[in-house]
Amino acid sequence: MRPDLAIIADLINPGARVLDLGCGDGELLAHLQANKQVTGYGLEIDADNIATCITKGVNVVEQNLDLGLANFASASFDMVVMTETLQSVRYPDTLLLDMLRVGQECIVTFPNFGNWRCRTQLATHGIMPVSGHLPYNWFDTPNIRLCTFKDFEQLCRDKNMRIVERFVTDRDYRNGPLINRFPNFFGTIAFYHLSRSR
Amino acid sequence: MTSVGVVTPQTFVHADALMLQCGERLDGFELVYETYGQLNSAASNAVLVCHALSGNHHAAGVYNEEDARPGWWDACIGPGKAVDTDKFFVVSVNNLGGCHGSSGPPSINPATNQAWGPSFPTVTVQDWVASQLLLADYLGIHRFAAVIGGSLGGMQALQWAIDHSHRVHSVAVIASAARLSAQNIAFNEIARQAITNDPAYAAGNNPEHGLALARMLGHVTYLSADGMKTKFGRELKSGDLTGLQDVEFQVESYLRHQGQRFSQTFDANTYLLMTYALDYFDPAKDYNDSLVDALAATTSKFFVASFSSDWRFAPSRSQELVDALVQAGKPVACAHIESEHGHDSFLLPIERYLRTFGAYMNHLHTEVTNAS
Numbered sequence: 001m002r003p004d005l006a007i008i009a010d011l012i013n014p015g016a017r018v019l020d021l022g023c024g025d026g027e028l029l030a031h032l033q034a035n036k037q038v039t040g041y042g043l044e045i046d047a048d049n050i051a052t053c054i055t056k057g058v059n060v061v062e063q064n065l066d067l068g069l070a071n072f073a074s075a076s077f078d079m080v081v082m083t084e085t086l087q088s089v090r091y092p093d094t095l096l097l098d099m100l101r102v103g104q105e106c107i108v109t110f111p112n113f114g115n116w117r118c119r120t121q122l123a124t125h126g127i128m129p130v131s132g133h134l135p136y137n138w139f140d141t142p143n144i145r146l147c148t149f150k151d152f153e154q155l156c157r158d159k160n161m162r163i164v165e166r167f168v169t170d171r172d173y174r175n176g177p178l179i180n181r182f183p184n185f186f187g188t189i190a191f192y193h194l195s196r197s198r
Numbered sequence: 199m200t201s202v203g204v205v206t207p208q209t210f211v212h213a214d215a216l217m218l219q220c221g222e223r224l225d226g227f228e229l230v231y232e233t234y235g236q237l238n239s240a241a242s243n244a245v246l247v248c249h250a251l252s253g254n255h256h257a258a259g260v261y262n263e264e265d266a267r268p269g270w271w272d273a274c275i276g277p278g279k280a281v282d283t284d285k286f287f288v289v290s291v292n293n294l295g296g297c298h299g300s301s302g303p304p305s306i307n308p309a310t311n312q313a314w315g316p317s318f319p320t321v322t323v324q325d326w327v328a329s330q331l332l333l334a335d336y337l338g339i340h341r342f343a344a345v346i347g348g349s350l351g352g353m354q355a356l357q358w359a360i361d362h363s364h365r366v367h368s369v370a371v372i373a374s375a376a377r378l379s380a381q382n383i384a385f386n387e388i389a390r391q392a393i394t395n396d397p398a399y400a401a402g403n404n405p406e407h408g409l410a411l412a413r414m415l416g417h418v419t420y421l422s423a424d425g426m427k428t429k430f431g432r433e434l435k436s437g438d439l440t441g442l443q444d445v446e447f448q449v450e451s452y453l454r455h456q457g458q459r460f461s462q463t464f465d466a467n468t469y470l471l472m473t474y475a476l477d478y479f480d481p482a483k484d485y486n487d488s489l490v491d492a493l494a495a496t497t498s499k500f501f502v503a504s505f506s507s508d509w510r511f512a513p514s515r516s517q518e519l520v521d522a523l524v525q526a527g528k529p530v531a532c533a534h535i536e537s538e539h540g541h542d543s544f545l546l547p548i549e550r551y552l553r554t555f556g557a558y559m560n561h562l563h564t565e566v567t568n569a570s
Contacts, residue, residue, distance in 0.1 A: 017527070039527050047533075047550050054531045054557045057565070061520055061532045071521045 001031055003173035007191055008081060008107055011165075012036060016078040019103060021065055021095075022085035025049050026058035033058070066090040069098040077103040084189075086110040087143040096194075097159060105164065105195045112168075114148030114184045133171050133188055149184045152192070160197040167191040200277045201268060202234040205259035207299065210333050222319040225308065229333055230299030231255050231291040234275060235283035237339070242566045244339040245281060245559075246330060246366075247271065247290040248347035248354035251416070251472050252464060254298035257290035258283075271348075273547040280556035285563045286343065294329045295321045295472065297465030304465045315402065316467050323350075323479045327357045331365065343566040344559065346370035346501075348544035349511060350472070353479045356519070359498040360481050368499040368562050370555070373508055373544040375515035376489050376522070377480040382510065386473040389415055393466050405466050410457030412469060417456050422507035422540035489522035500530040501558045503551065505543035531558055 001009075005028045012018060014036045020029050023042025026049070032038040043063040044050050053060035063071075066089055080103030086092050087110050099106040111133050112118075118129035128138040136143060147155075149168070156163055168187035169175050179186045210229045217223050232255050237244060247257045249270070258275035260268050275281045275288055292300040295318060303318040334342065345358040345366050352374025359369045378386075389412035393399055396408030421429075430449040445451045485491035500523055504516035513534045523530040535551045537543040543551065 041524055041530075047554070050531075050533055051554050051557045054554065055561055057561055059529055059531060061524065061530065062534045071517065073525055076525060 002027060004083060004109060004169075004189065004191070005031065007167065007169075007173065008083065008109070009036070011107055011191075011193060012038065012079055012081075014038070017076070019043070019072070019077045019080045021080065021082040021099070023049075023053065023058070023060065024083075026053035026056045026060060028081065028083070029053075029058045030056045065095060068094065069102050072102045074101050075104060078105070079103055080106040081108075082106070083109050084111070087145050087147070089145065092145050093155060093159060096155070096161060100161060100194060100196050105193065108192045108194065109189060110147070110152070111143075111189055112149050112184065112187050113146040114150060115188050116185050119185075131171075149187060149190050152190070156192075156194065162195045162197045163192060164195050165191075165193040167193075201272060202259035202276050202283050204262060204265075205232050205234065205256075205269075206261075207232050207255055209299065210336050212329070212332050212336075216325075216329060216332075218319050218325050219322040220320040224294075224301070224319060227294060227301040227329065228299070228305070229291050229294065229301070229329060230296075231289055231333065232257065232259070232269075233290070234258055234288040235286050237287035237337075238567070240567075241339055242341070242343060242569070243286050243563065244334075244337070244342050245286045245288045246334070246342050246345045246358075247275070247281075247288060248326070248330070248345065248351035249290070249293065250347070250349035250351045251476065252413075252460070252469070253351070254296060255290050255292035255300075256298070258288070270545060273545060274552065274555065280552045281346065281559055282556070282563070286559070289333070289337065289339075291330055291333060293321075293326045293472075295468060295475075297468040302465070303467035303471065314467075316470075318467060318471065320474060321471060322475055323353050323357045324361065326354055326475070327361055330354070330358075331362060334365065340365065342366045343562055344368045344370060346372070347374070348372040349374055349541065350476050350479075353476070357479075357481060359496045359500070360492055363495065363497040366498050367566055368501065370501040370503075370558070371516070371519060372501075372503045372555075373505055373511045373516075373541055374519075375511050376482060376492075376519050378477055379515070383477045385415065385419055385510075386477055388412075390470055390473055393470060399466060404461070406458075406461040409461040409464060409466050409469065410454070413460040413464075414453040414457040417453055419510045420541040422509065422538055424507060424538045425540050425542075428538060489519070490525045493522055493526045493528055496526075496528060499562075500528060501555070502530060502532040503535060503544075503555065504533075505535050505537040505539070505541070505548075505551075507538050508541045508543060510541040 016038050018038045018040040020042040029040040041059045080099040121129040168183040168190045171188040207230050213226045215223050215225050256269040257271040258269040277284045292298045295302045297304050303314045307314045345355045347355045352371035355369040358366045392411040393408035396405030399405035433448040482489040482492045502516050504513035520532045533554045
């Protein structure tokens with residue numbers, strides 16, 4: 001299993017109702033259905049991914065996240081998950097709020113644009129960062145909303161979204177003391193577990 | 199892709215009475231059907247195909263080697279196709295009230311020894327499902343792997359899940375809706391008026407003009423503006439406008455041909471009956487208009503597909519069904535397929551459609567054969 005999905009799977013309670021935004025090939029939901037008896041639905045827009053989900057017996061609904069989640073009732077899910085998709089949606093702020101409307105809690109993962117590699121490329125070479133984790137050129141990238149962990153946490157404060165837990169890793173999804181000490185500099189990927197503010 | 203080859207329709211005779219939703223009783227009835235593929239020993243691989251407004255039991259294959267017109271869903275049904283007849287035993291039935299051999303307006307009313315004509319009782323989607331269930335019993339199929347259909351056929355599939363969930367593992371609702379829109383009912387009403395206002399209809403004869411007009415109207419709504427532009431453009435039949443002819447544009451000629459052919463092969467009373475069944479279909483009505491509640495007791499899995507340019511059964515209508523299924527916590531897979539062919543798309547060999555539908559059916563086959 002993809003290591004980031006294994007990390008997320010650990011955060012989900014057995015029997016939960018899960019909505020996975022940008023569920024890709026359905027790996028997370030297939031795992032949760034088989035091992036945690038969740039009732040899960042995935043939203044996806046890519047035709048090949050949708051067919052793969054179907055082959056795995058994953059509930060997949062074709063839906064463009066840029067059009068919002070208005071078709072889902074409030075508090076209809078226990079957990080709403082969005083893996084490595086935040087950076088490519090058109091309205092990340094409203095989508096995050098919608099995720100917390102539809103779900104009791106949510107888990108969001110995204111790459112850190114404040115990582116030292118990005119900073120170095122921009123600072124010393126004066127070019128838009130291209131890395132293993134962000135492999136695109138500026139003109140063809142689907143990642144139109146890149147941010148740093150600091151940016152994201154500022155948004156959470158502004159929008160009254162509570163950060164229940166944060167877990168930061170390197171590009172191989174490993175965690176370490178240096179990363180924990182300076183997450184916004186050494187961290188590559190963050191897992192944010194969010195809930196509505198009390 | 200290969201075809202199921204030469205097929206022969208069969209007849210199921212039900213001698214006992216069937217109570218209809220309208221309160222009338224049908225003292226026995228016949229259903230004409232075709233089958234493709236082999237029923238396995240556990241009888242777990244059966245698929246029921248439900249037809250749309252003007253369809254019939256001839257969904258796949260041909261009637262003889264020279265037959266150039268295969269069944270209406272031949273794009274989807276056959277060896278190696280989306281509904282793979284090497285895996286599934288497919289049953290395709292002509293609905294009650296039809297005009298292709300099943301009991302309906304053109305058949306003989308045993309009470310009078312005359313054709314039923316307009317006196318054939320009103321049938322509903324629920325009645326169709328009830329009669330199809332009797333056919334399943336007769337064929338020894340306790341549980342269908344899937345009940346599938348497009349448009350009005352999709353409505354029957356949905357009704358199966360609501361009425362007899364324990365007898366159907368999965369349903370495919372394609373280019374359909376949980377109820378018609380006012381706009382859809384309006385189109386059906388115009389079609390009905392075309393038929394009933396034809397003097398031939400009042401005289402008890404085949405209202406060829408009215409039926410042709412109804413079909414022409416239907417055809418326009420089954421295509422999309424872009425699709426018609428691609429297919430016909432503004433092409434003139436004769437190439438120029440000197441000496442105006444009765445039929446000038448290609449699209450006119452096409453519609454007239456379709457209307458004329460239809461009026462000679464379809465029964466006017468069946469057309470009226472089928473459009474009423476469409477209009478009155480509304481499973482949520484018995485549940486305070488809540489589709490979520492209507493679906494609450496279902497145990498079947500759902501496959502829902504729609505087509506981008508279909509404005510008669512728009513993707514938003516499929517989405518309503520999907521949203522209700524998600525709200526009710528029911529298993530569903532949903533795809534919105536890009537196509538310029540309008541409502542007719544569900545009949546056509548559109549690559550992504552066939553691939554997605556095929557993936558679903560193949561997964562289903564693994565599920566039902568592993569379980570048995």
